[in-house]
Amino acid sequence: MTTPLSAFAEIADRYDGFIFDVWGTLYDGGNAFPEALETVRALAGMEKKLLVLSNSPRIPAIVGERLTGIGFDLAWFSEIVTSGGMVADIVGGRRDAEAAALGERVLWLGRGRFPDTVPDGSFTVVESVEEADWILNAGPDGPESRLEDYESQLSGSVARNLPMICANPDKSVIHGGARHICAGAMAERYEVMGGAVRYFGKPYPEIFARCLDRIGLPAERVLVVGDNLETDILGANRTGIDSLLLGCGIHAAALAETADAGEGLDALTTSHGARPTYFSDVLAW
Template sequence: MPASPEELPAASEFGGIVPVAGVAALAHDYHGFILDQWGVLHDGTRPYAGAAECLQRLRAAGRRIVVLSNSGKRESDNLRLMARMGFDTALIDRFIAGGEHARGALQARADPFHSALGRRCYAFTRGGDRSLLEGIGLELVDRIAEADFMAVIGNDSPRRLVGDYETELQAGIARRLPMICANPDIARLTPDGITEAQGVLARRYEALGGEVFYHGKPYPAIYGSCLEALACAPDKVIAIGDSIEHDVLGAARVGIRSALIPGGVHAPELGIAWGELPTSEAWRAFAVHAAATPDYLLAAFNW
């Protein structure tokens, strides 16, 4: 259960960041909510306790809701996943995914980067699933030597970690191939813990000197669709997520407030479990190296 206001630590203990007992406290001041998926609503397999009810109560309060995910899959696939876990997806005004954003950019080719890519694509996938890139006029090739560009739409962690992809990445560098990344996340929550996400491949490619275009958080382009769907002023919008580098930094870049659930991908660094708030000492040590600062701390997505 959420802590009562009397049990919450003071904002002064967290450098002015306000700990809140539940989403109800945020719904009083904000009319539009941008919600992360993994680490906020569910762990990829099961919904977090109270999350489905909180979504219902937030909607009943008249608030608009966008789920913004760095998932490299289609938005329809993500909605089906949420429905299987028991979420009422009709409560969501819009689901926006990094994968769908990448697919749209490859179809439209409206900017210089994507218009120059060519049509032959080598894809890094999870389990061989290339469906995100099908039906949009691409030739999906099996050899980097045949590709015009590379697309990171998945990875096979923990079976294959970033070092296991070095041969493919070096082959792309040798041919100076551009890359798109449909999910900038570097860590992924699973029921068994945290493992690498596909963004680590793109970061490694950049470190080798490759050119990468990222689709998703924290890059501002994807937030335009969120704000359009929410149809309210940016100062009445708040993003809730579990990643400083993606949810909090992305919100800061477009001038909206954010609430961090610290027991997600940052739980090991903060020494906590999901649903807990860190000690002020642990937070201060963590915050020294953080890419951005949230406005609120929220133990869990509960009302």
């Protein structure tokens, strides 16, 4: 059963480490949530171990620059872990058998927006499906891009049995009140069409295992904080980590549709097959 919270301070002493999502949790895509900034500062002052976990297709250094720019002190965090950083490490470095088996030529979707998902020189970037050995799906080319814009490339890639690496399992984000597609939506469509996808990021256990290793704590002493049932909460459930779902993010509209907040949350968690330990409207101390 999910426990409602009125203030984060109620549970701060129960855990030694906290893993924070970024978009929808620490900031709205443009600015930091003031309450979240206060909460993270307070936890750092308690000498808690804090880690940022993002499904961004960018490497950690870029996400760190963004956090610094909106008021967070990187000294508060033990580390920043991103799905893009894992792709850069594992795929870019060909560190496992699946990565080593990828061909040399890659069709890189979203390269203009996300230019660092694999290191320069790791692969030869090509411009057409016909030239490619595999697809790196970092996301759409622009915030206004639609799934339909990629139908031809995806169908052609399926026809050639090209494997896809997805560097961001998120299907969408809310920015300025508008919903924009992410790489996860493109990957989901590719799978529906018959394509094979390897995902890096939440909710897959590999990235949560990396976080626990980097934060240096057992799962039972850590809390995951995020706004997305499909990624943050499901990933925490799969890894045996307690979690806090925030209602101000990706599910805000769905939660607002039900007059009874408890019933709305229960229906939403059931439909997504993920259940948080706690629920709060915002990340407020």
